[in-house]
Amino acid sequence: MAFSMKQRVDAGLTRKAAHTVSRVPAVAVRAVAAPSAPAAAPASETKNAYGVFRLSYDTQNEDPSLTRSWKKTIKVAVTGASGNIANHLLFMLASGEVYGKDQPIALQLLGSERSKEALEGVAMELEDSLYPLLREVSIGIDPYEVFGDADWALMIGAKPRGPGMERADLLQQNGEIFQVQGRALNESASRNCKVVVVGNPCNTNALIAMENAPNIPRKNFHALTRLDENRAKCQLALKSGKFYTSISRMAIWGNHSTTQVPDYINARIGGIPATDLIRDNKWFREEFTPKVALRGGALIKKWGRSSAASTAVSVADAIRSLVVPTAPGDCFSTGVISDGNPYGVREGLIFSFPCRSKGDGDYEICDDFIVDEWLRNKIRASEDELQKEKECVSHLIGMMGGACSLRGVEDTTVPGEN
Template sequence: MAKFVLAGKSDCPHYAKAELLADSLQRSLPNFRIHKLSILPHEWQEWLEATCKRNGWKHETSPLVWRELVVQGGKGVLLGGFSDFLEHCQDYYSVTSDMPTDVMLTVAAENLETKMNLVVEEQHRVSLIKPLHIWISSALNPTSHFLIPNLLSAEVFPHVSTISLHLLDLEGTEEGLQGLRMETEDLALSLLHQVTIHTDLEQAFQDADVILLLDEGWSDDSDEEEKRKGLSDRYGEYGRLMDTRANKAVTVIVCADSFANLRCSLLLDNAHSIDSSQFVTVSTQLEIEAKAIIARKLKVRTSDVTNVIVWGNISGRFYIDLQWAKVFNYDGAIRGPAFFSQPAQMILHDRKWLETDFQDLVRCRRAAVASKSCRVAAMSAANGILAILKAWNGICSPDEVFSMGVLCPGDYNLPDGVVLSLPVTFTDGKWSVRFDATVGDELKERLQLAASELKQEKEL
């Protein structure tokens, strides 16, 4: 059995005549099948050239007819134009068409009107779909493979019906991004509307609702000065593009191992029309790493440790503070039900360990993971981003404490205009800095040093 494909301009009289002849044959012959493609007049030439190039054909007029061998399989065979199709029908089926010219013109006009109505209906249908646009930069970072499957879910975005995912990577290859897109589509996630890939800044951050900036894969040969220069140029451009293209209510989250606070500060300097509270840097990965170290020492689960605070420069001078930290399910002198917790500082009596070894262990934790697994700590990075997004979307307790790099509000005697990691809580989709933390002289000094370090990074 053969299937014919009939394609032509919507307003072409010969296409209309061939169409009615094909309909007549399909009604009377059980093994005759026709598939019709009505192309808008202004799109016809481009479509024809692309189709002929793809199949190695030469054809210049409307309509275009070819035959596909659906039983044997294989490449389609060009039949030709209207005259060739008419001759084929006469030779094989002894059927011809005697449609007068005025009827041909009438049917052609009806075809065009029908096609235009279908286009309008499709545009209206598409306009009813309002996807959430999520952009991931440096999308070929290993973190994406752990982030994407959990990101596109109702657990993270409970009030979203559909998501358009945009994968941007300026260092990566288009082939690599194509592979990531295929993997994402293969997940068959119910919220996923479409995946698009980008290897340049031509469309970067257009209509963005959420932007997740992952760490770039800088060359190992790059020195610190080159990295800073590259970051300054890139994140300055990122900020300007967000300012002009992204939605004004966009959420921007920076996740990086190096110069994390500096990146966020560069974005803020160049995105003047977007509220500074919508730009944050993830400290959650450090929180998780600190919790894991405490949990191992106290022989509890990592999830049993809560409300750890990270102060300062996330990828530089930071300090892990346990003044609000709680420990559940600790097997000590005092026991209680599952909801019972004890202050971490009461259980951890070794103050010297907390101020020295513990801080060093957290600082080296990520490098230790990378050396053993031979890759970056991608899972904890993805988990940190997801934790912040869930809290931002209302999936957290109002008492739960998070650490984030935010534009310093000038409290704790810190200079304005510096991005520092501070304790925050989320309420009704908005975060606010906790101002009731105890900040002694020693911690103030640490924060001043962190602020000085960040100002120096920015000046350099």
């Protein structure tokens, strides 16, 4: 088995011709001679060239005792790979911190025309870090190529909100991106690819990608609400004076927006209901939820930066929740398709539920959570918002008759996570 770096420049106008990809085997131990120099490329092609690596790695050159126990390499595609979130996440992935210390990984990084050189820089840093589990890094600007045979797709890249832009505008602009990327996943990725959407508005972006990828099981699409769960655990720990590891069954319901519902009713602290340990119903109802939903904005005011690092950690946590068995009686939060859910949430939405996993990459929605009238009303409000978002992007998901009613209404985007 051999891995080789490829550099290709095409100047045509078709999608394939416009694609350029470089492969960087991060554990390369030798440089191979460049092939015989081809005839000089026309200036129009040369100026578009990028990718400077000419390395190869051949496992047959290793002592068999070193490679005999290697697991099959998993392929993980990451969009927005030169951005701030990816800058933190990629090194966790490469180190084995996410998928396991015995799991080889190949990273397939998607950028844009403007970020080609930045992608090379990312690949160079990964290469110089000498991660023994990182078998290969590939970079490119064509999702059909970068998603090739991907086992996981971590969809971080999305357009940020511009001045004066409403949530409806953000849904439209990013929806077009996720429509294209969903079609690319459908054509190129593994048939059982697991997809985690981070780019906001992540619930509806995940819905768009899912509806445009009918060859991939609907159940395999996730929207990131783990950062909201982590923030909720932080607030419960601070309020109770207990360490965060004692907090369990902390679920986020609904949309990754200010209509999200951090569920304190079912949460436990040291196995005790949170409401029994923190006897302050006013704090739960009037302070807890806003502190969770507005945490990103508070962070920006303090530091002047968005929450890229904690977002990357939450992506890693979300993946680990699917590849490591859930502790008995506990749960994790993730936005998944609502089809067949046990709580009466309308079907056809990407909605955050409490879930559990056997560690095989799959999950099930927990069916033992108490939903009282207060919690049900909050869940319904987030459900209604997601239905309205779905109608705003109806033309991107093949749904007839949708009309956007989100213009001119209160903005519910989580501050700092546009």
